[in-house]
Amino acid sequence: MITLKNLHKSYFTASNSLHVLKGISLDIHQGEFVSVMGSSGSGKSTLLNILGILDSYDKGSYHLDGKLIQNMSEKNAAKYRNETLGFIFQSFNLISFKNAMENVALPLYYQGVSRKKRNVTALEYLDKLGLLEWAEHMPNELSGGQKQRVAIARALISKPKVILADEPTGALDTQTSYEVMEILKEINQEGITIIIVTHEHDIAAMTDKIIKLRDGVIGDLIINGDLASFKKSYAKNVATL
Amino acid sequence: MFDIDKWQEILGTIKKNKLRTFLTGFAVAWGIFMLMILLGAGNGLSNGVGSNFEGNALNAMWIWSRETTLPYEGFQPGRRIQLTMDDLEEIAKIDKIDLISARYWIGDRTYSYQNEYGNYNTQSCHPDYQHIEKLIITKGRFLNEIDMEYDRKVMVIGHDIEEALFKDKDPIGEFIRVGTVPFKVIGVYNEMDPREGTRQGLIPIATAQRLFNAGNRIHNMALTTVDVTKKESQRVEEEIRLLLAKRHKFDPEDQRAIGIYNSLENYIETMNIFSAIKMFVWLIGIGTLIAGIVGVSNIMLIVVKERTKEIGIRKALGATPGSIIGLVLLESILITALAGYIGMVLGISLMEGVNFMMEQQAQAQVGTSGDQGEFRMFMNPTVDLRIAVSAMLLLVSAGALAGYIPAKRAASIKPIDALHDE
Ligand SMILES: Nc1ncnc2c1ncn2[C@@H]1O[C@H](COP(=O)(O)OP(=O)(O)O)[C@@H](O)[C@H]1O
Ligand SMILES: [Mg+2]
Numbered sequence: 197m198i199t200l201k202n203l204h205k206s207y208f209t210a211s212n213s214l215h216v217l218k219g220i221s222l223d224i225h226q227g228e229f230v231s232v233m234g235s236s237g238s239g240k241s242t243l244l245n246i247l248g249i250l251d252s253y254d255k256g257s258y259h260l261d262g263k264l265i266q267n268m269s270e271k272n273a274a275k276y277r278n279e280t281l282g283f284i285f286q287s288f289n290l291i292s293f294k295n296a297m298e299n300v301a302l303p304l305y306y307q308g309v310s311r312k313k314r315n316v317t318a319l320e321y322l323d324k325l326g327l328l329e330w331a332e333h334m335p336n337e338l339s340g341g342q343k344q345r346v347a348i349a350r351a352l353i354s355k356p357k358v359i360l361a362d363e364p365t366g367a368l369d370t371q372t373s374y375e376v377m378e379i380l381k382e383i384n385q386e387g388i389t390i391i392i393v394t395h396e397h398d399i400a401a402m403t404d405k406i407i408k409l410r411d412g413v414i415g416d417l418i419i420n421g422d423l424a425s426f427k428k429s430y431a432k433n434v435a436t437l
Numbered sequence: 438m439f440d441i442d443k444w445q446e447i448l449g450t451i452k453k454n455k456l457r458t459f460l461t462g463f464a465v466a467w468g469i470f471m472l473m474i475l476l477g478a479g480n481g482l483s484n485g486v487g488s489n490f491e492g493n494a495l496n497a498m499w500i501w502s503r504e505t506t507l508p509y510e511g512f513q514p515g516r517r518i519q520l521t522m523d524d525l526e527e528i529a530k531i532d533k534i535d536l537i538s539a540r541y542w543i544g545d546r547t548y549s550y551q552n553e554y555g556n557y558n559t560q561s562c563h564p565d566y567q568h569i570e571k572l573i574i575t576k577g578r579f580l581n582e583i584d585m586e587y588d589r590k591v592m593v594i595g596h597d598i599e600e601a602l603f604k605d606k607d608p609i610g611e612f613i614r615v616g617t618v619p620f621k622v623i624g625v626y627n628e629m630d631p632r633e634g635t636r637q638g639l640i641p642i643a644t645a646q647r648l649f650n651a652g653n654r655i656h657n658m659a660l661t662t663v664d665v666t667k668k669e670s671q672r673v674e675e676e677i678r679l680l681l682a683k684r685h686k687f688d689p690e691d692q693r694a695i696g697i698y699n700s701l702e703n704y705i706e707t708m709n710i711f712s713a714i715k716m717f718v719w720l721i722g723i724g725t726l727i728a729g730i731v732g733v734s735n736i737m738l739i740v741v742k743e744r745t746k747e748i749g750i751r752k753a754l755g756a757t758p759g760s761i762i763g764l765v766l767l768e769s770i771l772i773t774a775l776a777g778y779i780g781m782v783l784g785i786s787l788m789e790g791v792n793f794m795m796e797q798q799a800q801a802q803v804g805t806s807g808d809q810g811e812f813r814m815f816m817n818p819t820v821d822l823r824i825a826v827s828a829m830l831l832l833v834s835a836g837a838l839a840g841y842i843p844a845k846r847a848a849s850i851k852p853i854d855a856l857h858d859e
Contacts, residue, residue: 289856
C-alpha cells in the first residue's frame with residue numbers, strides 16, 4: 197500500500213536549513229495498523245504529511261497504492277486526499293460554523309455527491325460512531341472525544357484506503373483516548389490501513405507495528421513477537437498508574 | 438458557476454458569518470446608494486433645466502428692438518430702434534431661416550361674449566408662429582395665409598379664455614368682441630408647457646396693422662432655422678445683427694441696440710454643462726464604487742486570512758484550488774451584487790420618493806395659482822432602468838474583481854501551514 201525508498205526531506209528557512217528526514221525506507225501493507233513514535237521534533241508529523249500528500253519530499257520515492265507520488269499538481273493531490281486518504285488531527289480540525297453532519301459530509305461535497313445524499317450518508321456514519329443525536333450540534337457544543345469521533349466519521353465517509361492520524365489522542369484524556377483507539381481498531385479490522393503518530397507508549401502498544409524515528413531515520417521497527425513484550429511492559433505501566 | 442451545491446455551500450458560509458458579511462456588503466451598498474442619488478440628482482437637474490426649453494422650438498430665435506448705446510455716423514446714442522415689416526422681409530431672405538413671424542401686441546382689451554367678459558392681451562402674428570411657439574391647436578385651426586391676405590377679423594383664443602368665456606360651449610364660429618371690434622373664433626390653442634399660459638388672443642398681423650393703426654411697425658420677431666449646428670446658428674444670429682445695423686444705421690458692434698435670444702445656442706450650452714455634470718457624477722460615483730470594491734477586496738483578504746485553517750482543512754479533505762477560488766470569488770460576487778442591489782433599490786426608492794413629492798407639490802401649485810413662467814431647476818430626479826441594469830452588471834464584475842486577489846491567495850494556501858497545530 198505504501199512504499200518509501202530512501203526518502204529525504206529538509207526545511208529551508210531564511211537563515212538555515214533543517215534536514216528532518218534522512219533516508220526513510222519503509223513498507224506498509226494494506227490493512228496494517230501502524231504507529232510512528234519518536235521524540236518531539238524527530239519528524240513524525242513531517243513524515244505523515246508527506247504520506248498524506250500535504251507536503252513534498254526532496255529525494256527518494258513514495259509509492260501510494262502502486263503509484264509514484266511526485267511533483268503532483270494540486271488538483272491531483274486533492275483527488276488523492278479526497279478518495280484514497282483520510283485525515284484525523286490532534287486538534288480535530290472541524291469547521292467551526294458547520295454542524296457535525298455538515299462537517300462529516302464535506303469530503304463527499306468535493307466528490308460531487310448531492311446534498312441530500314451526502315447528508316444521509318453522514319448521518320449513517322455519525323450513527324456508527326454513536327453520535328446520531330449530535331448531528332445538528334456545532335463543534336463548540338461537543339466534547340473533545342465527540343469532536344474526534346466526528347473527525348473520524350469525516351475521515352471514513354469517503355471510504356479511504358489509508359487513514360492518517362497525527363496524535364489523534366493527544367488532546368484527549370486516557371479514558372477517551374482508549375475509546376478512540378477502540379474505534380480505530382474496528383475500522384482497521386474492516387481492512388483500512390491506519391497510520392497514527394503518537395508519543396504515548398500505551399497508545400502505540402495498541403497497534404500492530406511501531407516505527408520509531410530517531411535522528412531522521414528509522415531507529416527501531418517493532419513487530420509481531422517483539423510487540424507482544426512491548427505491549428506487556430506498557431500494559432503493566434498503565435496498570436500501575 | 439451555476440452548480441446549486443456550490444451556492445448552497447457559499448450561502449451556508451455567509452449565513453453563519455452574518456456580521457462579517459454585513460460589514461463587507463455595507464461599503465458596496467453605500468457606494469451604489471450614493472451613485473444612484475448622485476445620478477438621480479444629476480438627471481433631476483438636467484431634466485429640470487432642460488424642461489425650460491420644451492415650450493418652444495429648440496432652434497428658435499427672438500429678435501426685439503432696444504436703444505443704441507454707441508454713437509454712429511452722426512447719430513447720438515440712446516436712439517430707439519423700431520423694427521418694421523420690411524426688416525422681417527429682409528431677414529426672411531437670410532440663408533437657413535425656416536419659419537418667421539412678427540409679433541405686435543395690441544395691449545389689454547376687454548373680451549366679451551354674451552354675458553361673459555374678461556381682460557386679455559391680443560397678439561398679432563404670422564401663421565408660422567404656431568410652429569415656432571409649438572402651440573397645440575385643441576379646437577378648430579390656426580391662422581393661415583388666406584386670413585392674412587384678406588385681413589380677416591379672426592382669432593385663435595387661448596385655452597384659458599375659452600374656459601372663461603365659453604364654459605362648455607364650442608367657441609368655434611362664435612364672435613368675441615375685442616373692445617368694440619368683433620372677431621370670429623377659428624381655433625383654440627394650448628401650450629405644451631402649461632407655465633407659459635394661454636391668456637392671449639392671436640390674430641393675423643395684417644388685420645392688426647389695418648385695424649389698430651400699427652402701420653408696418655412690429656414689436657419683435659420670432660424665427661426658426663432649419664437644422665443647424667451651434668456655429669451656423671451663431672452665424673445666422675450675426676447676419677441678422679449686421680443686416681439690422683445697416684438698415685437702422687447703428688454700429689454693428691453695438692450689442693445692445695437690438696436683442697437676440699438664440700435658444701439653440703442656449704440649449705446646447707446648457708446641455709454641455711449637463712453632460713459635464715453627468716460625467717462628474719459618474720466620476721464621483723465610480724470613485725465611490727472603487728472605494729467599495731477596494732473595501733470588499735480588503736475585507737475578503739482578511740476573511741481569507743481568518744479562514745486559512747478552514748481552507749487548509751478543506752484542502753486536506755479534497756478541495757481543489759479551483760473550488761477554493763470559486764468559493765471566495767462567488768462569495769465576493771454574491772455579497773457585492775446583493776449589497777449593491779440593496780443600495781441601488783434604496784437609492785432609487787429615495788429618488789422616486791423625492792420625485793413623487795415634487796410632482797405632488799407641482800400639481801398643488803398649478804391648482805392654486807396661475808404662477809407661470811418661473812424657471813425650473815429640478816424635475817423628475819430618477820435613474821432610468823438601463824443605467825440601473827448596467828450598474829448591476831458593473832457590480833458583478835466589481836465583485837469578481839474584488840474577490841480575485843483574495844481568491845488567488847486562498848488557493849495558494851498550503852494545508853500543512855494551515856493545519857499546523859499551535
Ligand atoms: N514548515 C516548516 N518549516 C520549517 N521547519 C519545520 C516545518 N515543519 C516542521 N519543521 C521543523 O522540522 C522538525 C520536525 O518537525 P515535526 O515533523 O513537526 O516533528 P514532530 O511531529 O516529530 O514533533 C522540527 O524541528 C520542526 O521545527
Ligand atoms: Mg508533530
